[in-house]
Amino acid sequence: MPLYSRTEAETVVTTVSAQLEKSIASPPQSSATAKRPHTLIITDSDSDNDQLVRNLKPDHSSAFTFSESLSDNTNVPPSKKQKDSHFESGVDDDFQTPMKAPILQPNLLECTSDTKIIPGLNLAGRKVHPMFANKTTGQKPSSDTVATSVVENSVDNLKTEKKAADSMKAGGAPDNNINDEESGNSIDSALKLIDSSDSVASWKKNDPVPYSALCKTFDEIEATTKRGISDKIFPHGFASLAKIVVTICPEYEGKELGIGDSILMKAVANATGRSISNIKSDCDKVGDLGTVAEVSKKKQMTFGVGKILTVDKVFATLKEISGISGSSSQAKKIERINSLLVNCKGSETKFLIRSLEGKLRIGLAEKTVLVAISHASIISNIECKAWSKEKLERELESGTAILKQVLEKKKLTFHPYSELPNYDIIIPALAEHGIKKLHEICKLTPGIPLKPMLAHPTKSLTEVLDRFENINFICEFKYDGERAQIHQLEDGTINIYSRNSENLSVKYPDIMQMLPDVIAPGVTSFVLDCEAVAWDIKKKCILPFQVLSTRKRKDVAVEDIQVAVCVYVFDILYLNGKSLITETLRSRKESLKKSFFEQEGKFTFAKALEASSVDEIQTFLDESVAGNCEGLMVKTMDDGSTYEPSIRSKNWLKVKKDYLTGIGDTLDLVVIGGYFGKGKRTGWYGGFLLACYDDDSETYQSICKVATGLTEENLKQFYELFEPYKIDVPPSYYQFSDVPNIRPDVWFKPVQVWEVKAADLSISPVHHAGKGLCDPSKGISLRFPRFIRVREDKGPEQATNAEQVATMYRAQNLNSASGNVLEDDF
DNA sequence: ATCACATGGCC
């Protein structure tokens, strides 16, 4: 799809149409043979296209080149004042104040394409690998325009860049036709391309970055399925990358926006003069509110020329929205959104809405941006830029070459970021010290939550043994609670963080209070990795997750805590001023046992066993399940057992009984309704409502929705399959809660039975399965339901019946009550 | 006051 090869106005129209085509005619890269359920007729009104042309027309009179930007940067030292704003306020303060990540301070956001703000780090976007850019001093250095978002994007150029990256990866010398200026080289052709197309978003050097530039890059990224960094956001340069990060995470200083689909729809309706119900139904068809907004806006007649939105303006408004609360806050928020929407043009509308939704849906998210930051940083690093071709080649050859390391292992940025996930620190540190020293500056710091290590699901015990063949490993109970990362700073401050780096200190005052009692003398600072689990004080046993989740989250006073917790600690990452994450797990466990005492029902070491045989593990697994746990965690003890938060994000294994094929709760359920899919699933049902059969009342009782476990093939197939069985109104023998979240978009006759697997059964506030059998008024639902297969052999009335569901629920709970095996002999 | 709904955050 040759985007941006025409005039700007055409391009925008093409882009929109292309997206609609994509979403209607052939969504998720499918073979598009399935008949699409919906059609949408778009009548393009081009009323505001001329504005777009005016706003986005590039400034050809002052073509910008690489060499210029780089030489500009090379010798500009940071002024004292700028340094202050970045480091003294932005870094030092932050180090002292415990914080949640990621946070971006305004001072960072104010880094525009102006190279003086982050000296040495601005990259102009060009298709040629900037590493070789300093060879091109033949280009004219006379412009005041900095094009940071270059959206020209021929297949050739993508290839060229990929090639450059590849040759670097291989450690070989750069391909000649990539960087040389004499042959029909790509800088020339890139510039020619730019010159000959109207597709460069450019702006004056000291002007703020237009939002359109960012959005056009998003368009580019969305148009490709590739994840390659170079191909995607390389052209953006360092400063702009920081902004992408912001725009991707619509959250400011840990404050949420408080904006969801519902308010957004109101805002869109409001801004486009359409009714909410129309917006809603379009959304069902198109599967993306952003696209609906964009199309709606195009259809709308507009008068006058809107303001040009800047990235800074958009972010400032997001920040403003996050601060609005209280009475009539929703109206105020809508008003703020509208103030942006009226000025949005083309895909800006779409991406603004998606940003507010919290999903960009461009196939690129934070991790990839992080890699891009590494790249952008390394190639714009001063020392790198000054390298001669020979030096560059030597660096690439050498085993210790920074470039090579980054490109191959991406470790240099990933690790520091995982240890200290805070862009306000990482980015200025990169700017100041370069990537090589980043790990020295950005280290695990108590008071700043690090990314927790996660576990990979395992399908069988033999798989565990296969993966850890000839390696010492340890099995631990997998407790069903909430991840808790407990920090103590040198000054005695204690903080507790969740798996997603939220501050839980307020939620667990009881833990804060108890903690000093379990710390061994001489321990001054630490970071613990734990699971907080609901604890029955009388029976001295673990309670289910559902109980834990009823705890208050705010204004918690120790006196009125209803649900006690026991902390199960399984790792220590920092002790007495020293990071332990590079130590082996064995050594960390030793430190842990030396530095903390157990206290029954309050603070306990996770039950662990250094097993070796399948039998031993199997027994231990059974014991864990009997003890109200989810299963086992399996971790290497010596080899490669360092705590590696992001690079190997899933270095541990988890074994749950429901993963094991043939084990776990499996139900045969009737499909009674469907929900329109969004995004990747546009045009099909993205989820289904399932029911069990109640013999007594001869009714189908809703039990859960299911959406995972379905392949694209399934989705396509089921869309067609249910077509003839659609009904307008649910029959009287369907029992369900008629609440917005449950009522399906389409009802079906009971014709098909699906096998569904679940981790647990739960008492449900909304579902009706076995209503009255296990709870006087509530029904039963499933935890983590997933589709396994169609039961062609079963008719709807042979589905799992209500009584069976109730029996399964009772069995599950009986099991845990009897199996009170939690005497800790760790 | 009380309820319904939306949202975010756990799993």
Next chain:
DNA sequence: GTTTTGT
């Protein structure tokens, strides 16, 4: 949380 998909 689970799962599928593309790279």
Next chain:
DNA sequence: ACAAAACGGCCATGTGAT
């Protein structure tokens, strides 16, 4: 192997409506 994007149940909390 990894990253991304679909989607699940259930809870507390905040806001708007009754």
